[in-house]
Amino acid sequence: xxxxxxxxxxxxxxxxxFLQQCNAYSDGMLEKYQAQxxxxxTKQSALQKIHDWTVYRKFNxxxxxxxxxxxLDGWFK
Numbered sequence: 106x107x108x109x110x111x112x113x114x115x116x117x118x119x120x121x122x123f124l125q126q127c128n129a130y131s132d133g134m135l136e137k138y139q140a141q142x143x144x145x146x147t148k149q150s151a152l153q154k155i156h157d158w159t160v161y162r163k164f165n166x167x168x169x170x171x172x173x174x175x176x177l178d179g180w181f182k
Contacts, residue, residue: 124165131162
């Protein structure tokens with residue numbers, strides 16, 4: 106059996122779906138660390154983790170926008 110070639114649109118869709126799942130996970134982690142802010146013993150750690158997860162989520166959103174345009178099409182050749 107021959108392998109079916111995956112189109113550029115399909116490749117971009119697969120990656121976009123994955124990044125959206127990553128962001129859904131990030132949302133859960135952000136909620137977790139937001140809840141920890143009320144406890145002084147974990148406040149500083151929670152603030153750092155909120156920052157880190159927020160940056161990660163923003164990076165994914167930026168990548169999704171680039172995938173929606175032709176910005177990254179050269180990567181798929």
